[in-house]
Amino acid sequence: MTLSYTRTTNPSPVSPAEREQILANPGFGTHMTDHMVTATWRVDEGWTGAELAPYGDITISPAASVLHYAQEIFEGLKAYRHEDGSVWTFRPEKNGERLIASARRMALPELPVDDFVESLKVLVEADEAWVPAFGDGEKSLYLRPFMYGSAAFLGLRPSSEVKYSVIASPAASIFTGGPKPVTLWVAENFARAGAGGTGAAKCGGNYASALAGQIEGAQNGCDQAVFLDSATHTYVDELGGMNVFFVMKDGTLVTPELTGTILPGITRMSVLELAHEFDLTPVERKVEIAEWKDGVASGEILEVFACGTAAIITPIGELRWAGGGSAPSTAGESGGEVTRGLRERLLSMQQGRSEDTYGWMTRLV
Structure with a gap:
C-alpha cells in the first residue's frame, strides 16, 4: 500500500437515537454516515494526504476540470453485518480493478487495489455503528468510492490534480415487499454508449446519457429502459445501471458479450461463475432484441433478469417498445426458479447465511 491515513473524528456525529431512527427506514442513498475518506493525487507527487475526516461539503474551484470535462469515475459496493457482528463486503478487489480500468479510460491516475480496499476498511471501521444489524431484511451499508479531476484549468487536458473519496450511506432493499418483475x-x-466510447468505464456520463431513455420509459408506464447498440440498434447492451441475463430452454445462461459499450458488472461476473450450480452453461454472445421478443413468445427464453450491486438480481417481466409489447418473460410474482435461486445464493453469501466457497467475501471490521 502507498497510503497511510490520518484520522480526524467527527466532533458532532449523528446521535445514537437519530441514527437508529434512520436505520429503521434508511431508503437508498438518502442519509450519509459521519465520516468520509479523502486523498489527493498531484502529477508531481502521486497519492498523498490520505485522511479520515468528518463528512462534509467539498470545496471546489468553478474552473475544476470535472465540472467542464466530466473527468470522474466511481464505484459501488455494499457492506453487510454478519451474525457474529463482523462486517464484510463482496469481491472488493474486483471493484478496485474496475476502478483502475475506468481510470485508464478517463485519463485519471490509478489507485492500487490494496489502497482501494484499505480505504473501505478505514471508513467502515469509523462508521461501523451505521452498518444495519444482521437479520434486518436486506439492509446494508452502501459504499461509494469516487475520483474526480480537481485542477482549476479551462483547457482540455488530463487534470494535474485529482481527488479520491469514499462516502457511505445505509441502504434498505430497493424492493418493497420483495423483488417484483420490472417492466x-x-x-x-x-x-447509453457507443463503440470506442466510455461504456465500459463506470463514469457518470454513462448514467446521465441513460436518463432520457428512462424518462421515455416512464412516460410509457415502464420501470426502466433497456439500451441497444448505437451502431445498428439491433443488439441488447444493458439497462441504465444493470446487466441483462436470459435463461434459455436449451440449458444455457446467456448475457450480452462485453463489446466495450457494456459495463463489466461484478454481479454479472459472479452470476456467470455461479451458473454451474444451477446446471446451466454460461454463454457470452451478442443478443438481438428480436431474439428477446421472439424467444419469450416461443418459449425458448424461460426467464429474463437484470443484475447489479444495488438490486442484486431483478426479475424482468414485460418488454415494451414503440408500437408493441411482449408477454411477461418471467412467471410468478418474484421471478422464475433460476432468478430466485441465483438471487438467494448471492444474498445469503453476502449476508453470511451460507458458506463462501469461492473466497469472495472480504472482512472490513
Missing part, C-alpha cells in the same frame, strides 16, 4: 422500455431513440 422495461426498449430505448430505440437513445444509446
Whole structure:
C-alpha cells in the first residue's frame, strides 16, 4: 500500500437515537454516515494526504476540470453485518480493478487495489455503528468510492490534480415487499454508449446519457429502459445501471458479450461463475432484441433478469417498445426458479447465511 491515513473524528456525529431512527427506514442513498475518506493525487507527487475526516461539503474551484470535462469515475459496493457482528463486503478487489480500468479510460491516475480496499476498511471501521444489524431484511451499508479531476484549468487536458473519496450511506432493499418483475422500455431513440466510447468505464456520463431513455420509459408506464447498440440498434447492451441475463430452454445462461459499450458488472461476473450450480452453461454472445421478443413468445427464453450491486438480481417481466409489447418473460410474482435461486445464493453469501466457497467475501471490521 502507498497510503497511510490520518484520522480526524467527527466532533458532532449523528446521535445514537437519530441514527437508529434512520436505520429503521434508511431508503437508498438518502442519509450519509459521519465520516468520509479523502486523498489527493498531484502529477508531481502521486497519492498523498490520505485522511479520515468528518463528512462534509467539498470545496471546489468553478474552473475544476470535472465540472467542464466530466473527468470522474466511481464505484459501488455494499457492506453487510454478519451474525457474529463482523462486517464484510463482496469481491472488493474486483471493484478496485474496475476502478483502475475506468481510470485508464478517463485519463485519471490509478489507485492500487490494496489502497482501494484499505480505504473501505478505514471508513467502515469509523462508521461501523451505521452498518444495519444482521437479520434486518436486506439492509446494508452502501459504499461509494469516487475520483474526480480537481485542477482549476479551462483547457482540455488530463487534470494535474485529482481527488479520491469514499462516502457511505445505509441502504434498505430497493424492493418493497420483495423483488417484483420490472417492466422495461426498449430505448430505440437513445444509446447509453457507443463503440470506442466510455461504456465500459463506470463514469457518470454513462448514467446521465441513460436518463432520457428512462424518462421515455416512464412516460410509457415502464420501470426502466433497456439500451441497444448505437451502431445498428439491433443488439441488447444493458439497462441504465444493470446487466441483462436470459435463461434459455436449451440449458444455457446467456448475457450480452462485453463489446466495450457494456459495463463489466461484478454481479454479472459472479452470476456467470455461479451458473454451474444451477446446471446451466454460461454463454457470452451478442443478443438481438428480436431474439428477446421472439424467444419469450416461443418459449425458448424461460426467464429474463437484470443484475447489479444495488438490486442484486431483478426479475424482468414485460418488454415494451414503440408500437408493441411482449408477454411477461418471467412467471410468478418474484421471478422464475433460476432468478430466485441465483438471487438467494448471492444474498445469503453476502449476508453470511451460507458458506463462501469461492473466497469472495472480504472482512472490513
